[in-house]
Amino acid sequence: MNMDLYNKYLKTSVVLLLIAMHFAAYAQSDGQADVLFSIPEVALIDIEPSGFGIELSLAAKSGGGLPVEPVVSSGGKIWLNYTSSLATGSNTRSVSVQIINGKVPSGIILLLQASADAGNGRGKAGIPAGRVYVSTSPQVIISGIGRCYTGNGPNYGHQLSYSLMISDYAELDFDESSTLQIAYTITDN
Amino acid sequence: MSAKKNMILISLIIGFTFTSIAQPIEISVSGTPTFEPSLIRISEAGNDFTNNTIESSTQSFISISAINFWDRLSKQFGYRVTAYKTDINMHPSLILEIKRGSNRHGHFNKSRIYHGRNWQPVTNTPVYFFSGSAPTYNIPVSYRIRNISVLIPADDFETTVIFTVYEN
Incomplete structure (x- = not known):
């Protein structure tokens, strides 16, 4: 066998060998599993302590000619807790308050103020709207609630x-009392 | 036989020897992990999700076998399995973890499996999962998701876990 022919055969052998090694190098295989799960949107609100009523009254100051003063005679410390989970791109949420049963006595306005979040949770809590009049139509007391608890x-x-x-002092009736039911609602903006 | 044919024959023998040594093995995965929606709940307003880690209620099953008939018949091959994920929709705070179970079915009870019994995170780069020898069928794999919270955008999440088997 002359050298040219030998070299030609050698090249052929090397090519075949490389092909074999190529297959050997790719001695691997893949398999796959799809993993799917969902995180739901959540909007939950609660008043704590639960079942706790607040009593408000007017008290006359001693001495003629002095104005009567509103008095919070019991309760006064209730807390609004909430959990909010939002989808990507969703707007924030707000909490509104309204009277759903009963009527505020004549000559009186019922006011509600939410404090800033106590900071014991996590996430983007809402911003208080300040003091609002509580009526039969919804009034926003907290806005800008993001994902938080x-x-x-x-x-x-x-x-x-x-x-x-x-x-209005002229409309006050000191014998009048009223029980109100107030609803808090968390809504998407 | 001519010298040329001899050379080609020798080359083919060498080639088949290499591919035989390589003992190509294959992996197959069946079953889909399922996460019960009821696991993601809130006990009361003001709280985060009760479970920030949820585990799949169903498993997937890995089978390892040799492509070559003779290798399949014998138990003379070792392998290692790696795992990684490719995300279709996944939040970076969520951690996917896997572990294998033990109740697999071996080939004439000669198969062996090592490691992979503890939860380990699956990332977007391949990491070693477990290794073994001989054909093994229906190795159960469990899945769990960590760091579930209302702070993560509510969504339907999807990722694909890819298992790759290599010969040892």
């Missing part, structure tokens, strides 16, 4: 403070 129980979330304001 405030923590559960008294001293978590926003403290709610109710107060009375006399709007």
